[in-house]
Amino acid sequence: MQLSATRAIVTGGVSGLGFAVAQHLVANGAKVALFDVNEEKGAAAVAQLGAGNATFFKTDVSDEASVVANVAAAKEFLGGLNAAINCAGILGAGRVLGKEAPMPLSLFSTTVMVNLVGSFNVAKAAANLMQHNDAGVDGERGVIVNTASVAAYEGQIGQAAYSASKGGVVAMTLPMARELSRFGIRVMTIAPGIFWTPMVDGMPENVQQSLAASIPFPSRLGKPEEFADLVAYILGNTYLNGETIRLDGATRLAPK
Numbered sequence: 001m002q003l004s005a006t007r008a009i010v011t012g013g014v015s016g017l018g019f020a021v022a023q024h025l026v027a028n029g030a031k032v033a034l035f036d037v038n039e040e041k042g043a044a045a046v047a048q049l050g051a052g053n054a055t056f057f058k059t060d061v062s063d064e065a066s067v068v069a070n071v072a073a074a075k076e077f078l079g080g081l082n083a084a085i086n087c088a089g090i091l092g093a094g095r096v097l098g099k100e101a102p103m104p105l106s107l108f109s110t111t112v113m114v115n116l117v118g119s120f121n122v123a124k125a126a127a128n129l130m131q132h133n134d135a136g137v138d139g140e141r142g143v144i145v146n147t148a149s150v151a152a153y154e155g156q157i158g159q160a161a162y163s164a165s166k167g168g169v170v171a172m173t174l175p176m177a178r179e180l181s182r183f184g185i186r187v188m189t190i191a192p193g194i195f196w197t198p199m200v201d202g203m204p205e206n207v208q209q210s211l212a213a214s215i216p217f218p219s220r221l222g223k224p225e226e227f228a229d230l231v232a233y234i235l236g237n238t239y240l241n242g243e244t245i246r247l248d249g250a251t252r253l254a255p256k
Contacts, residue, residue, distance in 0.1 A: 001082060001136065001143060001235045004029030008083035009074050011061055011122055014041040016197040017147065018087030020224030021231050026053045028232070033074035035059035035067075035088065035122070061088045061118030071125040082133055084126035085145045085231055086119040091199070092161040108161040115165035119146050120172065123187070131183040138238045141184035145231055146173065148191040148244060154253040166191070170244045177242030186241040188234045193248025195222035216250040 006025055012018035013034030022032045026049045034056045036042055042056035055077045057070040075081040092111025094103045123144045130142030148169040155163025169189055177187035194200070194211050200221060203211075212220045230247055234240050 001140060001238070003232055003235065006030035006083050006235060007075075007078035007080040008085055009033045009035060009071065009081065009122065009126060010085045010087060011035040011059070011118070012086075012088035012147075014038055014045040014056070016087070016199075017192065017195065017224050017227045018085070019045055020228040021085050021087060022049060022054060024225065024228035024232055026050070031078045033057060033070075033078055035061065035070060035074075061086075061122055062113040064121055067121050068125050071122070071129065075129055080133070081126060081129050082142045083145070083235060084122055084130075084142075085147075086122055087147050088118055088122075089115045089147065089165075092165065093158050094161065095158050096160050103161070108164075111161040112165045112168070115162070116168040116172075119169055123176065127180055127183070127185050130185050133184075135184055139184040140186065140238055142186070143235050144176075144180075144185065144187045145234055146187070146189040148189050150191050150193045150246060150248050150251065150253060152191055152244075153246075156253050157256040173244055174242045181241070186238070188240055188242070189244040190227065190230055190234075191244050191246045191248070192227055193222055193246070193251045195224060195227060197224070214251060214254070215248070218249055220249075222247065222249065 008025055010018050010022045010032050013022050014036040025032055032054045034042060034045055039058055046054045046056050059070050060066055094107050096103050133141040135141055146169050149166040151159050151163045152166040152170045173187055173189040
């Protein structure tokens with residue numbers, strides 16, 4: 001898929017990794033629909049990207065009816081739909097047995113609903129429309145790129161909910177790719193390590209330095225542009241399918 005022909009939904013698209021993806025795509029001639037819950041940031045993102053290149057839909061990715069309606073509206077604005085990049089997510093940090101009480105089940109379920117169910121919800125709604133696209137090179141009709149985390153593999157103390165949700169994203173990648181292959185739709189996942197995001201920006205400098213020092217090479221935090229570059233490469237390489245790519249500088253998370 002050529003980037004200039006990409007018509008993409010980007011969830012979590014108004015900040016962090018999602019906005020970096022949107023910027024990269026638009027800079028290369030694509031059009032994007034940003035799905036997020038923050039209307040103020042959504043308006044600012046569209047203003048920065050250009051109203052002709054981007055639009056915003058306030059979207060709770062775990063709400064099935066809302067996602068179906070917004071995916072259809074996004075296709076209308078974009079003049080087609082051939083890519084869905086899932087970057088929406090929440091941390092859901094908390095210990096199974098906290099100091100005061102066990103983790104509320106609502107915290108666990110909310111984390112899974114946003115990170116895992118939300119990714120599936122957007123992917124299946126997008127695929128439902130992509131299946132009717134005209135076939136391109138190799139019969140391709142669309143691409144879905146999900147975002148997991150290295151915590152899917154080495155979850156730390158306090159990440160039981162987060163790791164479970166991201167592990168689910170990894171686990172559904174291959175079966176979804178196998179099923180959607182008959183429609184010419186590829187499914188890939190990226191598992192980023194520790195990246196510069198708004199969350200990291202708010203951490204004390206000594207904590208930021210400690211995080212950077214824990215990464216073997218290069219010993220720094222990942223740049224959102226590097227994540228966006230990988231998304232773009234996945235979109236362009238038709239033979240990438242059914243796999244999760246770690247993007248982490250060879251880091252392996254310690255227990256805590």
